[in-house]
Amino acid sequence: MSSRHNEIMASLQSADASHNANTKELSALSPVSRLFLEFNSIVEEIDEIKELESQAEEIDDQELLEDCRDEIVNLTSRLEPIGEKMMEAVLPKNEDDYGADAVMEIRAGTGGDEACLFCSELMDAYEKIAKAMRWKFEVLSITKTDLGGVKEAAVSISGTSGGFGGGIGDDGPSLGPYGYFKFESGVHRVQRVPVNDVRIHTSAASVAVLPAPSESSNGNEMLPQSELRIETMRASGAGGQHVNTTDSAVRITHIPTGITASIQDERSQHKNRAKAIKLISARVRDKLQADEAKERGDVKNALLGGGDRSERVRTYNYPQDRITDHRCKQSDHGIEKLLAGGGNKDGLVETFAPYLRDMERKELLASIEDQEQSTKQRPGKK
Amino acid sequence: MGYHDDHQDDDDDDDSTNNNSSTNRTSKKRNVFSILTTSVDLLKECKAPEPEMSACHLFSHVLLNLFPRWEDNGFAILAKILQEEEQDTADWYNDDDDHGNHVGNTQVTREQVDIYASMLERRIKKEPLQYIIGQWDFHNCVLKVRPPCLCPRPETEELVEYVAKDIRQMIELLRIKSVGSSTCGRKVRILDVGCGTGAIGIALANMFPKDVIVSSMDVSEDAVALSVENAKFVLGDDFTLQYHHPLLCSVREYTRTHLNKEEEEEEEEEEDRFANCLFEYDVVVSNPPYIPSHDMSTLTADVVEYEDYGALCGGQDGLDVVRDIVERLPEWCKGNHHDDNDTKGQRTKRPFPAVCWMEVDTSHPRLIQSLLANNKHVEYNCEIQDLSGMDRFVKLLVKD
Numbered sequence: 213m214s215s216r217h218n219e220i221m222a223s224l225q226s227a228d229a230s231h232n233a234n235t236k237e238l239s240a241l242s243p244v245s246r247l248f249l250e251f252n253s254i255v256e257e258i259d260e261i262k263e264l265e266s267q268a269e270e271i272d273d274q275e276l277l278e279d280c281r282d283e284i285v286n287l288t289s290r291l292e293p294i295g296e297k298m299m300e301a302v303l304p305k306n307e308d309d310y311g312a313d314a315v316m317e318i319r320a321g322t323g324g325d326e327a328c329l330f331c332s333e334l335m336d337a338y339e340k341i342a343k344a345m346r347w348k349f350e351v352l353s354i355t356k357t358d359l360g361g362v363k364e365a366a367v368s369i370s371g372t373s374g375g376f377g378g379g380i381g382d383d384g385p386s387l388g389p390y391g392y393f394k395f396e397s398g399v400h401r402v403q404r405v406p407v408n409d410v411r412i413h414t415s416a417a418s419v420a421v422l423p424a425p426s427e428s429s430n431g432n433e434m435l436p437q438s439e440l441r442i443e444t445m446r447a448s449g450a451g452g453q454h455v456n457t458t459d460s461a462v463r464i465t466h467i468p469t470g471i472t473a474s475i476q477d478e479r480s481q482h483k484n485r486a487k488a489i490k491l492i493s494a495r496v497r498d499k500l501q502a503d504e505a506k507e508r509g510d511v512k513n514a515l516l517g518g519g520d521r522s523e524r525v526r527t528y529n530y531p532q533d534r535i536t537d538h539r540c541k542q543s544d545h546g547i548e549k550l551l552a553g554g555g556n557k558d559g560l561v562e563t564f565a566p567y568l569r570d571m572e573r574k575e576l577l578a579s580i581e582d583q584e585q586s587t588k589q590r591p592g593k594k
Numbered sequence: 595m596g597y598h599d600d601h602q603d604d605d606d607d608d609d610s611t612n613n614n615s616s617t618n619r620t621s622k623k624r625n626v627f628s629i630l631t632t633s634v635d636l637l638k639e640c641k642a643p644e645p646e647m648s649a650c651h652l653f654s655h656v657l658l659n660l661f662p663r664w665e666d667n668g669f670a671i672l673a674k675i676l677q678e679e680e681q682d683t684a685d686w687y688n689d690d691d692d693h694g695n696h697v698g699n700t701q702v703t704r705e706q707v708d709i710y711a712s713m714l715e716r717r718i719k720k721e722p723l724q725y726i727i728g729q730w731d732f733h734n735c736v737l738k739v740r741p742p743c744l745c746p747r748p749e750t751e752e753l754v755e756y757v758a759k760d761i762r763q764m765i766e767l768l769r770i771k772s773v774g775s776s777t778c779g780r781k782v783r784i785l786d787v788g789c790g791t792g793a794i795g796i797a798l799a800n801m802f803p804k805d806v807i808v809s810s811m812d813v814s815e816d817a818v819a820l821s822v823e824n825a826k827f828v829l830g831d832d833f834t835l836q837y838h839h840p841l842l843c844s845v846r847e848y849t850r851t852h853l854n855k856e857e858e859e860e861e862e863e864e865e866d867r868f869a870n871c872l873f874e875y876d877v878v879v880s881n882p883p884y885i886p887s888h889d890m891s892t893l894t895a896d897v898v899e900y901e902d903y904g905a906l907c908g909g910q911d912g913l914d915v916v917r918d919i920v921e922r923l924p925e926w927c928k929g930n931h932h933d934d935n936d937t938k939g940q941r942t943k944r945p946f947p948a949v950c951w952m953e954v955d956t957s958h959p960r961l962i963q964s965l966l967a968n969n970k971h972v973e974y975n976c977e978i979q980d981l982s983g984m985d986r987f988v989k990l991l992v993k994d
Contacts, residue, residue, distance in 0.1 A: 355674055358698050444748065446982045450956065452749050453885055453906055456897050458723050458730070459647055460748060462981075477670030479651075480731035481748035481981075482755070 244301040251294045258287045303576055309391030312423035313370035315352070315494035316393060320363050323402075323415020328361025330402045330528075331417045335362055337551040337560050338369075338393070344555035347371035347389050352487045353475050366473075366491050368424065369393065390423040393561065395515065395539075395568040397421045398525030405530070412531060420521055422498040424490060435493055441465040442488075444481060464488045466496045515539065515572040526564075535560075540567035626657065627698035629707065630672055633714055640718040643896050646676060648723060652713045655727050656706050661697070666731060671697060720895040733797040735828045742902035743817050746793040749980045750881050750953055753987055754797045756978060757879050757951045761798065764876055765805045767945045783872070785926060786810035787880035787919055789840055790905060792821030794879055796828050799836040803829075809871070811841040811848060814902065818842050843867075845918035849925055874928050878950040878992075882915035884908040885955060912955045916962065920990070923950055924971040929994035948992040949975075956984045966990070 265280035318335055320327035342349040347369050354365040369389040399418045406413050425434065445459040461476035462484040473492035475484045527536045528547055535550055536543040544550060544563050553559030630653055637645035647669070654661075654668030661668060675698050716726050724730040724739040731737075732746040733754050739745055764782045772779035782805055786795035789810035799808050812818055818840045825833040841848065850868055885906050890898065897906070908914050927948035950972070954962070959977035966974045973991045980986035 356671065358675065442981050444981045446748065446980075450889070450892075451980065451982050451984050452747060452953065452955065452986060453744070453881075453883070454889070454893060454897070456722050456724075456745050456747065456894075456901070457644065458651065459644065476673075477667050478731065479666050479669070480733060480751060482733045482751040483731065485981075 244298060247294055247298045247301065251291065251298065254287055254291055254294070258284055258291075261287070299577060303573065303580075306391070308388075308423040309394070310386070310388050312388055312390040312425065313368065314389040314393050315422045315424045315491060316367045316369060316396075317420045317422070318362065318365050318367070319418050319420075320361065321399065321416035321418050323413060325357060325359055325361055326402075326404075326406045326413050327415035327417055328357045328363050329359065329406075330400075330415060331362040331365070332356075332360060333551060334400060334417055334419065335365060335367070337553075338367070338396070340552065340554045341393075341559055341561055342369045342389070344559075345371075345389075345392070352491050353477060368487075368490050370424070390421065392565075393421045394423075395525075395565060396561065397521055398523050399521075400526045400528065401524050402528040403530060404528075416524075418521065420498070422494040423501075424494040424497070434489075435466060435496060439467050440492070441467055442485070460484050462488045464492045466492055469496055469499055471495050471499060515568060515575055535563075537564040537568070540564060540571055542567050624702050624704075624707065625698065626653075626672075626700045626702060627675060629653070629702055629710070630676060630698075633710070634676065636714065637717065642714075642718045643720060643894070646673065648717050649714075650676065651723050652717065652726060653710055656710045656713070657700075657702070660700060660702075666736065720899060722896050722900055725900060732791075732793045733800075735797055735800055735824075737791050737793055737796070737824050738820065738827060739791055740816070740820055741900055742905070743814070743820050744790045744881075744901050744905040746791055749986055750793060751797075752980055753879070753881065753951060753953045754794055754801075756987060756989075757794075757798065757877060758801055760949055760951075761802060761806065761877060764946055765802065771942075771945050782806045782877060783875045784808045784877045784879065785875040787845060787878060788812055788817075788882045788905070788915065789821045790814075790817050790881070792817075792824040792837075792840070794881060795837060796821070796824055798879075799825075799833075800828055803836060807836060807838070809838045809841070809875070811843055811845075813842070813844045813904065815842060816902075817905075841867075841871075845915060845922055849922060851925065873926050874944075875926050876944065876946075876948050878919070878923060878926060878948070879952070880915075880919060880950075881953040882908060882919065884912045884916065884953070884958065886910060886912035886957070889955075908955070911957075911961065913958060913961060913965075916952060916954065916958065917965070919950070919952070920962075920965065920969070920972055923948075923990070923992050927992040944994075947994070950990040950992060952988050952990075953986060954988055956986065959985045959988050962988055962990075 261280050261283050265277065265284070268276040268280055316338065318331050320331045323330075339349045348371050350368045350370070352366040352368055355363040357363055371389065396419050399416050401414060401416045403412055403414050405411065441464070443463045443465070445457060445461055446455065449455060458479070459476075460479060460481035461474065462481060463472060463474035464485075465472045471492060473488045473495060475488040475491065478484045478487065525538055527538070528534075529536070530547060533547055534543055534545050535547055542564055549558060550560050550563060553563075556562065630649060633653065634645050634649045637648055642648060650669040650672040654664060654672050657668065658664060664671065713726050717723070722745050724745040725741050728740070729736055729738045730745065733751045737746065761782055761784075765779075768779040768782070782802070784795060784798060784806055786792075786798075786808060787810075789795055789812045792810065795808040795810045799806060810821060812821070821840045825837040829836055848868065850873065883904060883906050885893070885908060887907055887910050889912075890903075890907055893906075908916065927950075929944045929948070963974045963977075966972055971993055973993055975989040975991050977985050978987040978989070
């Protein structure tokens with residue numbers, strides 16, 4: 213870690229020198245520069261005390277020697293958190309975490325009606341959170357069961373970020389809907405006694421959180437029209453004024469990947485189409501990113517690169533009234549309270565997110581170090 | 595009708611939506627699910643158009659006061675119930691909930707059944723759903739729809755989007771042009787020809803509330819009245835800031851050139867009519883009647899028996915109104931503008947050519963292109979297909 217520190221210090225020194233670089237880079241660097249200065253001054257102090265220490269050795273002053281050593285230990289321990297903060301500040305950030313809206317797909321897994329009921333409860337919990345963060349929660353498509361459960365649903369969560377920082381220090385920008393909800397992706401398993409039985413049933417709901425370009429982003433993020441095939445119900449015949457059908461279902465296929473999205477619950481074709489575009493853009497983008505991550509070898513990471521969607525991430529054990537997140541190995545009690553908690557620290561997401569964000573940071577760091585190792589072992593190959 | 599008998603068999607039980615009587619087989623007949631499925635069978639038997647979708651749309655409209663959260667999407671929930679029941683034979687739970695849960699088992703009052711039944715009768719007679727329900731979604735609005743005005747079609751929603759794209763650019767160009775001048779940028783002026791329900795003009799005014807001013811016209815009094823009603827419905831009580839009161843006149847009449855100089859009285863009247871109209875439109879948009887007369891007999895009953903013939907048929911080749919519009923375009927789209935905010939009456943040149951967008955019959959783009967081959971004032975720009983892949987929209991440019 214110390215060699216990494218030295219490297220950062222070196223790069224920061226050169227960055228510091230080029231203060232004339234554009235203001236965006238400057239503002240990105242200024243928290244880092246502050247930390248760097250602090251780091252530097254402590255290192256200088258340690259050096260001074262080390263000198264004192266060697267002097268104390270020479271004149272064999274035990275008391276002074278002990279004081280020096282204590283001081284060195286003290287100062288060194290202060291270095292580490294600063295080092296971590298600097299690391300955090302210079303780590304490449306996933307732009308999607310801050311700028312992207314989310315499309316969330318929830319699907320009932322094994323467990324039939326019970327799974328569907330749980331899906332509906334999860335969806336309600338997420339809606340509460342989104343509303344608390346002042347984001348827009350829009351249902352793109354939904355299939356409900358007659359008992360009030362949700363078989364599957366696609367939801368768009370959009371808006372500017374609501375003020376939740378994701379870093380160690382809160383100087384940075386706030387997380388957008390995607391960055392906030394992304395750790396919810398995976399299989400949520402629930403164990404409870406359903407209304408009509410006495411035995412415990414196990415059922416599952418799978419959640420996928422996909423980044424979607426936000427409304428304000430430019431058209432570059434949208435899929436090109438040429439890659440999309442849009443089908444409507446007016447396929448045959450003259451169309452136009454000739455026909456007055458009210459079937460406005462729209463199905464879009466992304467030709468290169470074969471991914472589809474079809475929406476039919478709006479009366480206007482225009483609205484169905486808009487929702488379908490949102491949904492398919494998110495799905496396609498997600499698939500392309502997953503493919504990229506696979507190529508990069510991110511698959512071994514639990515969180516980096518989106519993780520494995522089919523992995524069980526959480527268990528909701530109702531008899532014990534406990535939720536356990538299997539990635540960060542944290543548990544919390546009071547399921548109902550967590551589901552109703554909204555966006556605050558008692559809510560479903562924030563209870564586990566700090567640990568998960570920390571995990572992701574460590575994975576990112578490890579992968580950067582791995583990359584550096586491999587480039588070092590192949591000198592001359594850049 | 596057979597179904598009446600079914601429901602008269604019911605006890606004269608109270609018309610409450612008391613769900614605790616699910617064990618009562620008789621009242622089970624009058625739940626949402628059974629009525630829905632029965633009505634679909636009935637519509638199919640009587641050869642009504644689109645039986646499943648019709649039932650879902652009409653029934654969800656009737657049930658709105660039971661499920662207010664449905665808003666305009668209730669039909670999709672009923673559609674899913676229909677689908678599920680075809681595959682699933684699960685037992686029903688009894689519970690009441692206003693989330694739309696247990697929809698299938700919700701009891702329906704006799705009054706609701708009667709309302710639904712009369713709607714079904716109309717649909718069996720092939721009346722358009724939009725007329726039966728009285729309103730429908732168009733683009734991002736909900737519009738009131740009444741016979742004989744044409745029910746807005748999805749293609750026309752696409753037309754709105756293409757026009758909107760041009761309008762966005764125009765707004766930007768006008769803004770740029772106004773930088774440094776004493777006045778702020780003026781609004782984009784739109785003319786909706788043959789406004790019908792008001793759909794196109796109102797959708798555009800809704801998209802650009804501060805940046806456009808829409809004028810419109812139709813030969814039908816019903817259309818003029820309905821457009822005003824919709825403008826108020828969608829844009830609010832102060833709609834006249836964005837949407838002028840539509841003119842009751844034809845394309846040919848909307849002119850200041852006096853074709854008939856002999857009849858001086860008429861001249862004066864017409865001059866009064868349009869004296870305050872600024873014939874300086876930036877955008878002329880129209881969904882004119884465009885069906886060729888020989889095609890009219892191929893139309894299905896729900897269209898030809900209920901919607902205004904004059905809103906559909908465009909003459910022999912379908913281009914009668916289109917030709918009239920092309921003739922009027924140079925007069926309508928003069929390039930030297932009065933600035934809305936400039937009291938000195940100065941004129942500034944429009945920083946872009948005026949455009950005319952029209953929805954037309956598939957056979958028309960080629961014909962219109964040759965129509966304009968020698969036209970010095972109006973230039974054919976392009977044709978665009980609709981989502982079904984048919985030639986549907988043409989864009990013309992008006993040269994200064």
